[in-house]
Amino acid sequence: MHDLDQHKTGWIPRLIALNDLSRHMQPMQEALQAAFARVLARGWFVLGPELQAFEQAFASQFSLNHAVGVANGTDAIELALRGAGICAGDEVILAPNAGMYAATALAAIGATPVYADVDDDLNLSPQTAAACITPRTRAIVVTHLFGRMADMPSLRQLADDNALVLMEDCAQAVGAVQHGRHAGAWGDVSSFSFYPTKNLGALGDAGLVACHQASIAARVRQLRQYGWTSKYVVADGPARNSRLDELQAAFLSVQLPMLADWNARRRAVAARYASARHPLIRHPRTEGDDYVAHLYVVRTSKRDALMGHLRDCGISSDIHYPLIDSDQPFVHDDETSASVPVAAAASREILTLPCYPELTDHEIEQVCKALLTWNGE
Template sequence: MNDLVALHAPIADALAAAVRRVVDSGWYILGPEVDDFEAAFAAYCGVRHAVGVGNGTDAIELALAAVGAGRGSRVALAANAGGYGTTAVLALGAEPVYVDVDEDTATLDPALLDRKTFDAVLVTHLYGRLADMAALRTVADAHGAKLVEDCAQAHGAARDGRVAGAWGDAAAFSFYPTKNLGALGDAGAVVTADAGVAQRVRRLRQYGWDRKYHQVAGPARNSRLDELQAAVLGAKLPHLDGWNARRVAVAARYAATIEHPKLTLPDVAAPSHVGHLYVLRTTDRDALSAHLRAHGVPHDVHYPVPDHRQPVHGGRFAGLGLPVTERLCAEVLSLPCHPALAPAEVDRIAAALNSWAA
């Protein structure tokens, strides 16, 4: 599904220099590399503040906490995004309020959100597609609710000149290695235009300290972006837009070469979609998966079990129906879509799909 060796090969010297710089510095946690990357990434997102944390799920939790969500809060979110948002909401002691998604975009439906009661909204930009943030912002404001973006799959996606991360009261990013901007391990960040939110995240990521050994905020945790990952991300950030363009080009080649009546292809159009995943739909996914395995084509399902149907909840959401979410989770299938994918490889995958005798 990804080829990180091929992706990194052209910038291997820059990555090695970044790692060597950190090793030689003797400073490995919350030092100048983190400061530099936070400043660069905030500027890239068009906001004033970025706060590096340990991973993307921590970023969601800390972003929600920093805008006031906590025990007893009702957080509206979609149920088709892999469970990461739900994990963060439950960790806060908050209540997930699941909202169905739009059939075409697979992102939170503003009209259905407006029918719910909630204190905060977590919007996931799924598969690389920027959700309808203008409409969702309007609904959140009408309900007096804070809005947090989950941008883990949408680094660089933009609409009307505003980049993912610049629409909400706060936004969470993951830099897991396979993301559009990935580290060499786990890493994440919260970005925001609000100095107060940024200050709360900075405290909550490190024991609730306002200065060393002086705890003023909580419940807090230890979730810090380390110097090595910050240096690597700083070396990779200048390449992000080019890599995104190559992802979108892969998606365009799929769209031009896949011709099968039982497949529904996604609309991957820059700049609002940055091609993190190429997710098609079919009502006969198991048969298609078997066919692709027989032809040696990597593929995956993002995501097969909606959050409200996960076994961990028992019968808590047994009476909740999310028909679009449930249908999408039963039909989606992801093909390889990454910057190192060669045109010939795309054509081979398309040929395998077209040969499926459904």
């Protein structure tokens, strides 16, 4: 029997949610309210001391020279690429299976996405990326999908050998570490999203650009605010009005010290799920510090049947992401879809299970039991 909630019309099943932000925020309510009161009393709401403090703390924690807060993760991708010199007409290599966020940023710039297929972890494959390089290629965007870092030593070498900008989209991998270097520290520039459901989430939209070069950071700071060099003096562009506000910076500062513990709990949830073996379910790799279990995504050729079984067991699930970029109605490019067979096949099989720090041991066991008792129909 799964848990029950009393409803005014009787007793109804309570699903194990895919995520539960009320549970996540409840232990922090007092600290978050104090942060709100501090910002309110100061009366400084944009580009103030809270943002400066968060930028410095974030950069320090993840061994980054510069961190620049912006309004959201998609703006962060765009501004990171613009800051690194990517312009209209440039070709940029990326994976096709990451929700089209990077492609949206490239469309805003006017750059051309060139899709390379993915590896068994569903991250950009260095081998297929290498095959996509042309004289017009200027950058590689690496999305660390579902919280698993891509093969950064190989991709870093590939970018260096071809004089390309390497950009990391770390929206799903904040806190991950590969060969002693954090996600975001491998690239020339990187982007982070603090959407509420992320491993480090704001109470609204927020994002950040990180980099090692002062010149890139200075340009991103200009581009996030109209391209100003001084108030009302526009010296660079196209630019944005994209600023991480003081309230969100204060809320993120409350949470940043807790991230490592949250990531550890996510890994523990993922490891338990991975032990629930079923012949029709393919589990992701869960070992290593380069995995922070942002999403726990399994694969099965009978996805609809598994979704229905989980629902009957009182367990929510979802698909991240049902379409690769080239299959999106806005794009619809059959030739590109055919050139990325691994990503295309995975998009028909992937299924996301609940995975967040506040899951109880009982709920985790319910999910495992549901996986093990599925009859494949």
